[in-house]
Amino acid sequence: MGERCGPFAGAVVLITGAAGGFGQAMAKRFGDAGARLVLADRDEALLAESAAGLDCETVLLSGDIIHEETSACLVAAALDRFGAIDVAINNAGIATAFKPLHEVTAAEAEQLIAVNLMGVIHGMRHQLPPMRLRFAETGRPSAIVNIASIAGVIGANGLAVYAAAKHGVVGLTKSAALENARHGVRVNAICPTFSPTAMVTETITKGGPDVDLLAKGIPMRRLASVEDVVEAVLYAASPASSFITGQTFNVDGGITAG
Numbered sequence: 001m002g003e004r005c006g007p008f009a010g011a012v013v014l015i016t017g018a019a020g021g022f023g024q025a026m027a028k029r030f031g032d033a034g035a036r037l038v039l040a041d042r043d044e045a046l047l048a049e050s051a052a053g054l055d056c057e058t059v060l061l062s063g064d065i066i067h068e069e070t071s072a073c074l075v076a077a078a079l080d081r082f083g084a085i086d087v088a089i090n091n092a093g094i095a096t097a098f099k100p101l102h103e104v105t106a107a108e109a110e111q112l113i114a115v116n117l118m119g120v121i122h123g124m125r126h127q128l129p130p131m132r133l134r135f136a137e138t139g140r141p142s143a144i145v146n147i148a149s150i151a152g153v154i155g156a157n158g159l160a161v162y163a164a165a166k167h168g169v170v171g172l173t174k175s176a177a178l179e180n181a182r183h184g185v186r187v188n189a190i191c192p193t194f195s196p197t198a199m200v201t202e203t204i205t206k207g208g209p210d211v212d213l214l215a216k217g218i219p220m221r222r223l224a225s226v227e228d229v230v231e232a233v234l235y236a237a238s239p240a241s242s243f244i245t246g247q248t249f250n251v252d253g254g255i256t257a258g
């Protein structure tokens with residue numbers, strides 16, 4: 001049991017990719033803070049397993065975010081069960097092993113764009129209307145937090161299509177922030193550097209550099225911890241950042257300072 005009277009006590013928090021490294025940790029942290037959770041992932045078994053330890057009200061939904069109906073169902077499930085959405089975290093994403101753009105197949109590129117960019121577009125298109133409506137009716141604000149990447153801010157050698165999709169997420173974030181600034185919805189993006197989740201340890205570094213080598217490219221000489229990323233998500237989602245919208249939070253150990 002955590003801070004049940006803090007800013008997230010009773011808040012409805014929707015998280016995609018909730019069975020993954022960042023998603024599981026966010027669910028635990030928001031749940032401990034008293035939030036009610038709507039969790040989605042395409043990996044049904046892992047989602048059920050990871051949610052089993054949560055001590056809060058939780059709705060689980062399995063589905064692939066490349067299909068618009070997954071986003072529609074997720075929002076409908078949140079509204080049916082809890083009546084509103086306070087925070088939506090568009091976190092589900094995929095990567096491939098490092099390889100130059102000319103070696104990426106069209107099918108790989110299309111899948112990366114479908115999940116990492118279209119998935120977020122579908123999600124936001126369904127999350128925004130009920131958030132705007134509630135603000136118009138009650139004055140209660142909400143927040144969207146998109147998990148982009150430092151590859152959404154600067155180029156990524158060997159991850160060109162991933163970077164293209166994540167730059168797209170940053171563009172979406174800024175534009176939606178402008179569109180919704182007077183409608184009670186803040187929209188921000190978290191842009192982490194490499195962090196040791198399955199995405200990095202099992203996919204991006206497959207057949208390539210190990211984690212120690214990746215750390216050498218980061219001024220602080222370590223990867224982002226999952227906690228580093230989750231803390232930034234909590235801040236972007238909380239009323240503590242109520243005047244901050246359309247921003248990228250670079251959780252990057254100093255990379256973009258140079």
Ligand SMILES: NC(=O)c1ccc[n+]([C@@H]2O[C@H](COP(=O)([O-])OP(=O)(O)OC[C@H]3O[C@@H](n4cnc5c(N)ncnc54)[C@H](O)[C@@H]3O)[C@@H](O)[C@H]2O)c1
Pocket residue numbers: 016017018019020021022023040041042043063064065066091092093094115119147148149150191192193194195196197198199200
């Ligand atoms: N780990 C890193 O180094 C890093 C750095 C920057 C940004 N990110 C971003 O953080 C987010 C979370 O990544 P992670 O590191 O936790 O990876 P992860 O692989 O541990 O988790 C990703 C989760 O998303 C789910 N998912 C993937 N495609 C999906 C789809 N089409 N529909 C529904 N669910 C789907 C997976 O099943 C998995 O549970 C991603 O958007 C990723 O691009 C990660």
